[in-house]
Amino acid sequence: MLSSVPSENTVIVADLEAGIGTLTRLPDQAVDVTLIVTEPTPRSIDVAKRAALVAAERAQGRVLIVANKVADPEDEARIYEAFPEAEIVIVPADPVINDADRRGVSPIDIDSESPAVRVLSGLSQTIGLFSGETLPG
């Protein structure tokens, strides 16, 4: 599906199913960027490590580890230890995210300047997409 979607002048953000099932079924080079989202917990990191392997093997573009809910230096160290070679984005634990989940709304509509919202919104710059510049293909 994803590989057949036209993306000229458009950015497609695909929220895949939980786990690595969809990722393993994608054809090689189906996407330009793979964001691997994890919590600083062993089980979540384990899934993320497997996802990182699959994404690399299948050449699913640039791979970034997005570590959510990082509460302290120990959490952060666990992430860097698990992915020594990877490009990592650390997202601080933020009550605005939990609040949005409870209320069924977008965190950006509660507080666009809260710590996690700022970092996650900044992913567009990390990926290299700047204002008004949508890469073709």
Added chain:
Amino acid sequence: MKIAVVGKGGSGKTTTSALLARSLGRQGHNVVGLDCDTNPNLGLSLGVGDTETERLLSLRDQIDEGDREHAHTWADILDSYGTDAPDGVRLTVINRIDNPEPG
């Protein structure tokens, strides 16, 4: 450009997808949020609300159950199975067997 977002359930995968999409929209990009999750709530995290999120999911269930015909092109999918989210983001729910040709 195509961006895939993966991770264990509960990792913040959907929140990450939604905030990336909304911020890209705010910067003036054309953005499509594709909800491919079997337990989908990208709509909520994008801010389209409960009612609209449920409506899209019920459309997808109808396709899965064979009560509604598949969209044949990508444009049809965006049109029939999509909704407008804030900041100009177009949200679309995808079922596993949809496989349209580009067009």
